[in-house]
Amino acid sequence: MATRIVVLALLLATWQALLAEEDVPARLQAMQAQIEKLSQRLEAQQQTIDEQKRKIQEQQNVLVSITTKAPIAGASDRVLERLERAERQSADAIKIASRKKPNDLNMSIGSAIDTSFRCYDGTSSHTDRPAGSDFTVRGAELIFYADVDPFFKTYMVLNATPDLANNDEAVPSLEEAAMYTTSLSHVTVKGGRFFMPFGRLDMIHDHDLPFTTRPPSLDNYVGGESQGDGVQVQALIPIDHFLQVTGGVFNKAGASFPIQPVGTRRDGEDLTYFTKALTSFDYGQDHTFEWGVSSLQVPDSNTRRDLLNMEITYKWHPQGIGLRERLVWGTELMRNNLRSTMTIPPDVADNPPTFVQKSRTGSGGYTYFEYFIDRNWSIGPRVDLFQNVDPNVDPRHNLEQTYTAFVTYRFSEFSRLRFEYDRHEYFDGRKANEAYLQWTVFWGAHTHNFDLR
Numbered sequence: 411m412a413t414r415i416v417v418l419a420l421l422l423a424t425w426q427a428l429l430a431e432e433d434v435p436a437r438l439q440a441m442q443a444q445i446e447k448l449s450q451r452l453e454a455q456q457q458t459i460d461e462q463k464r465k466i467q468e469q470q471n472v473l474v475s476i477t478t479k480a481p482i483a484g485a486s487d488r489v490l491e492r493l494e495r496a497e498r499q500s501a502d503a504i505k506i507a508s509r510k511k512p513n514d515l516n517m518s519i520g521s522a523i524d525t526s527f528r529c530y531d532g533t534s535s536h537t538d539r540p541a542g543s544d545f546t547v548r549g550a551e552l553i554f555y556a557d558v559d560p561f562f563k564t565y566m567v568l569n570a571t572p573d574l575a576n577n578d579e580a581v582p583s584l585e586e587a588a589m590y591t592t593s594l595s596h597v598t599v600k601g602g603r604f605f606m607p608f609g610r611l612d613m614i615h616d617h618d619l620p621f622t623t624r625p626p627s628l629d630n631y632v633g634g635e636s637q638g639d640g641v642q643v644q645a646l647i648p649i650d651h652f653l654q655v656t657g658g659v660f661n662k663a664g665a666s667f668p669i670q671p672v673g674t675r676r677d678g679e680d681l682t683y684f685t686k687a688l689t690s691f692d693y694g695q696d697h698t699f700e701w702g703v704s705s706l707q708v709p710d711s712n713t714r715r716d717l718l719n720m721e722i723t724y725k726w727h728p729q730g731i732g733l734r735e736r737l738v739w740g741t742e743l744m745r746n747n748l749r750s751t752m753t754i755p756p757d758v759a760d761n762p763p764t765f766v767q768k769s770r771t772g773s774g775g776y777t778y779f780e781y782f783i784d785r786n787w788s789i790g791p792r793v794d795l796f797q798n799v800d801p802n803v804d805p806r807h808n809l810e811q812t813y814t815a816f817v818t819y820r821f822s823e824f825s826r827l828r829f830e831y832d833r834h835e836y837f838d839g840r841k842a843n844e845a846y847l848q849w850t851v852f853w854g855a856h857t858h859n860f861d862l863r
Contacts, residue, residue: 517554517555517556518555518556518854518855519553519554519555519854519855520552520555520852520854521550521551521552521553521852521853522549522550522551522553522615522617522850522851522852523547523549523550523551524548524549524550524551524616524617524848524850525545525546525547525548525848525850526545526546526548526846526847526848526849527543527544527846527847528543528544528545528546528844528845528846529543529843529845530543530843530844531842531843531844532836532840532841532842532843533842536834536836536840536842539574546578547570547571547572547580548571548572548616549569549570549571549615549616550569550570550580551567551568551569551570551615552567552568552569553565553567553568553854553855555855560592561591561592561593562590562592563589563590563592564588564589564590565586565587566584566586566587566588567584567585567586567587567615568582568583568584568585569582569583569585570582571583584603585615585637586602586603586604586605587602587603587604588600588601588602588603589601589602596645596646596647596648597645598643598645599641599642599643599644600641600642600643600644600658601640601641601642602639603637603638603639604638604642605635605636605637605638606638606640606658606660606663606684607636607644607686607688607704608632608636608663608684608686608704608706608719609628609632609636609702609704609719609721609742609744610721610723610740610742611624611625611740612632612635612636613635613636615635617850620738620740620778620780620816621790621792621814621816621828621830622816622830622848623814623832623846625742625794625812626796626810627742627744627774627775627776627795627796628742628776630796630798630799630810631717631744631746631772631774631796631799632664632717633663633664633665634664634665635664635665636663637663637665638658638660638661638663638664638682638684639660639661639662640658640659640660640661640681640682641658641659642656642657642684643656643657643658644656651689651691652689652690653687653688653689654688654689655685655686655687656684656685656686657684657685658683658684659681659682659683660681660682661681662682663682663706677710679708679709680708680710681708682706683705683707683708683709684704685704686702686703686704686705687703688701689701689702695729696726696727696728696729697724697726699722699723699724699725700721700722700724701720701721701722701723702720702721703718703719703721704718704719705717705718705719713749713750714747714748714749715748716745716746717744717745717746717747718744718745719742720742720744721740721741721742722740722741722742723739723740723741724739725737725738725739726738734782734784734785735782735784736781736782737780737781737782738779738780738782739777739778739779740777740778741775741776742775742776743774743775744775744796745771745772745773746772746774746799747769747770747771747772747799748770748771748799749769749770750769770799770800770801771799772798772799772808773796773797774794774795775794775796776792776793776794776795777792777793778790778792779791780818786820787817787818787819787820788817788818788820789815789816789817789818790815790816791813791814792813792815792816793811793813793814794811794812794813794814795809795810795812796809797809807838808837810834810835810836810837811834811835812832812834812835813832813833814830814831814832815831816828816829816830816831817829817830824851824852824853825849825850825851825852826848826849826851827847827848827849828846828847828848828849828850829845829846829847829848830846830848831843831844831845831846832844832845832846
């Protein structure tokens with residue numbers, strides 16, 4: 411109402427001012443028309459305001475009726491009945507799902523075939539194959555996995571590799587056969603023949619390596635893959651930060667590194683003792699660091715072995731682009747000490763034999779980068795240096811070096827093509843070039859893949 415009075419007062423003042431001017435009738439008519447229009451607009455606005463107030467009041471009345479209305483008789487009983495029926499149906503579904511099915515005890519089977527074409531211009535004294543070019547089936551692997559019961563799982567790996575002394579005949583062998591627990595909290599106990607997690611790459615099968623050939627320092631210091639017969643305990647420390655510790659006792663460590671002759675019994679000091687600690691942490695969302703320390707020891711007084719390993723891994727995995735672009739940098743540094751006692755027979759029958767102890771210590775390791783351009787392509791270099799601890803090698807000239815470049819194309823997660831070039835500089839001063847074209851395929855269950863790390 412106040413608004414109307416103000417408007418009418420203004421219009422009246424304007425009308426009075428116009429009475430003193432000429433053409434008064436015409437101007438009065440114009441002003442009356444404007445006053446009528448303004449009055450109509452004010453009435454329309456007032457109607458709109460009244461309608462909105464009415465709707466708000468209706469909504470408030472509905473809310474009050476809902477909050478104050480008494481519950482419908484028997485509604486709570488029906489709700490409880492439905493809940494009980496849903497619980498019974500869920501329990502029945504769980505029982506049905508937990509029943510043994512005909513294929514529950516069937517094992518999973520997988521396989522891998524690793525082939526290559528190789529060119530080498532060095533001497534046969536530095537490799538297991540002669541100089542020249544040849545095709546090789548590097549390995550044909552068959553893997554079996556099975557759940558034994560709710561407490562144990564088991565797996566077995568058979569691998570056929572070519573035997574150069576037997577016209578390249580592929581000879582099958584038992585590479586791994588182990589069982590491990592599944593019901594212990596934070597702890598896994600594993601026994602049988604398997605690859606102990608010494609360092610970063612020694613527990614990886616040849617066809618799962620990020621390059622074609624295993625770093626020469628690992629071949630020389632560890633003895634190839636870290637295969638051993640024994641028992642191992644691995645524990646995840648229950649703290650906020652990831653920390654995993656592992657310990658085990660084995661007959662030996664390394665597929666080609668026997669301390670005792672095959673078939674001989676070992677005393678406690680002849681066994682190989684393995685320990686490892688591994689941790690990792692993230693830096694932001696795009697960077698992950700892993701750091702581990704491993705140790706292999708044979709405390710035998712006659713033939714002693716002390717091998718220390720430090721592994722460092724860095725992964726760059728930018729968020730938002732999936733698996734298209736990423737980077738992996740891996741490094742292992744080792745210190746190897748071998749000590750052996752040699753018996754020299756007497757030159758005269760009355761003289762006792764003499765014992766000569768030889769001890770050699772060497773250091774070495776490798777580093778590599780693998781840059782994943784997209785889902786299919788990856789490239790990278792590798793550098794490997796180590797000091798040969800063979801007592802027959804001149805300690806003044808015992809450094810071996812290998813420089814590697816590799817390119818990998820992955821057709822899918824089940825097939826892969828890789829090219830690798832190696833430049834060898836041996837401890838005796840000789841040099842050699844080596845090139846590989848590797849083709850690897852997988853099918854079935856295959857879980858010990860390098861990409862899992």
